[in-house]
Amino acid sequence: MKYCASCVLPDTRPNLVIGRDGVCNACMNHRNKPHIDWPERQKTFRKIVEEAQRRSSGYDCLIPVSGGKDSTWQTVKCLEYGLNPLTFTYAPPLRTELGRNNLDNLIDLGVDHIDYRINPKAEAVFLLKSFRRFGNCGTPMHTAIFSISRMLANRFRIPLIIWGEDSSTEYGGKKDSDAEFELDKAWLNKFGVSHGTSAADWVDADLTAKMMTPYVGASDEELTQSGTASIFLGYFFKWDPEESRRVAVENGMKIKEDGARTGFYNYADLDDEFIAVHHWMKWYKFGFTRLFDNLSIEIRNGRMTRDAALEVIRATGDQLPLNDIKAFCRFTKISEDEFFSIAEQFRNREIWSKEDGTWKMKDFILPDWTWT
Missing domain, CATH: 3.40.50 (Rossmann fold)
Structure with missing residues (x-):
């Protein structure tokens, strides 16, 4: 895996391309906005x-x-x-x-x-x-x-x-x-x-x-x-x-006071009991989570450094959304074991490998990540 030198997104993200200068096309698009x-x-x-x-x-x-x-x-x-x-x-x-x-x-x-x-x-x-x-x-x-x-x-x-x-x-x-x-x-x-x-x-x-x-x-x-x-x-x-949040809150929208449902923002993904399941499958398929997307936006807007974003990833972990998975299983009438059995079929073997019984990504953005 290769990661953008500016944000924290990997080249496994669909439609994301990292240029010869090490910067991804999403970051380059953002850099063009002032012009x-x-x-x-x-x-x-x-x-x-x-x-x-x-x-x-x-x-x-x-x-x-x-x-x-x-x-x-x-x-x-x-x-x-x-x-x-x-x-x-x-x-x-x-x-x-x-x-x-x-x-x-x-x-x-x-x-x-x-x-x-x-x-x-x-x-x-x-x-x-x-x-x-x-x-x-x-x-x-x-x-x-x-x-x-x-x-x-x-x-x-x-x-x-x-x-x-x-x-x-x-x-x-x-x-x-x-x-x-x-x-x-x-x-x-x-x-x-x-x-x-x-x-x-x-x-x-x-x-x-x-x-x-x-x-x-x-x-x-x-x-x-x-x-x-x-x-x-x-x-x-x-x-x-952040501007959308400011305008929305000024006009009466309420945020999630006890923290983000998934990712970094406590003012996003608020309406659906199992929206985090949709986002979390990126972890199996592409080796990143909703958190990476959100933090990359914060980096591009100058509200966070890349090093600070890495520390947030380290502290937060992969955000396994157990409550959302339970809600999804109840709605679709499958067991949690069946859910994870299906999810496992989509684990990307090009980036994941099993070592001593534990799945790991050898090229992960944090070399000292604790794999569980």
Whole structure:
């Protein structure tokens, strides 16, 4: 494994590339941000807003939200620009009380809202199939968020879907200068955590086509015909989780007072009882955790040194999310032993090796890491 010389991410992270100078493409994208003409981009956003308002027959835009820091920031920003949004939430299978309260707070900012709850029996089957097939329990969630958003925009003839940050530039994948306004099927196939699958790919005796209806969405052709565009707000306004947190808290969002659910931030991943399972599988597959992602953002924004980030990793450990795993197992009706048996199938043998009965990574970023 090789690690970025600037942040703490390894080259095993999908779409992350470390250059000849030892710095990854996500860090290089961030270094380019001071050179971006943000006022000019915001003028472009104003024009997009005006065009959406001109074409709208009701809702000017659709904002996919959870009630968390980013979606609260998105909603506040859109209201500041005079947009009349419809907000939509994919309701997680096991929503936390804090997540419910934060979503209610976002709605109380002054928006219409649709809370879309998928048949839990179908979702449990899809979750387990995805976990068995890809070692990823996030595929149903991400597929639903993107598909239902496109479906609602098409049904309500909403001219604009407004997303938050573009993960392909924030976490590696392409340069900010190459970013497009559009979030289309090509973007979803590469960066949307669906492994290039569609709803049709999951249909079988256990999941009928009708059960998969929420995961179908509208096609690119349908959205083009209706004139619906999808944009990333982070393209027009410099995205920083700390700024999102500040705006969200000022507008009533509550944080997790007893510490982070997973990773470094106590104001992220607040709404779902087993979201940490999705993040933790990175440890088996790629040799890093949600913590590495969060700390790398802190390094890029100048709030932490790389050495300090390494000490946080050392002190925190791999953050095995036992409570979230138990919740996932209850929902999908499998045992914890079966969960770990499935997870073990996705351990990356190119970076992991067993020594004296213990799995270790020989090239890990901390040579004196305590392996258990």
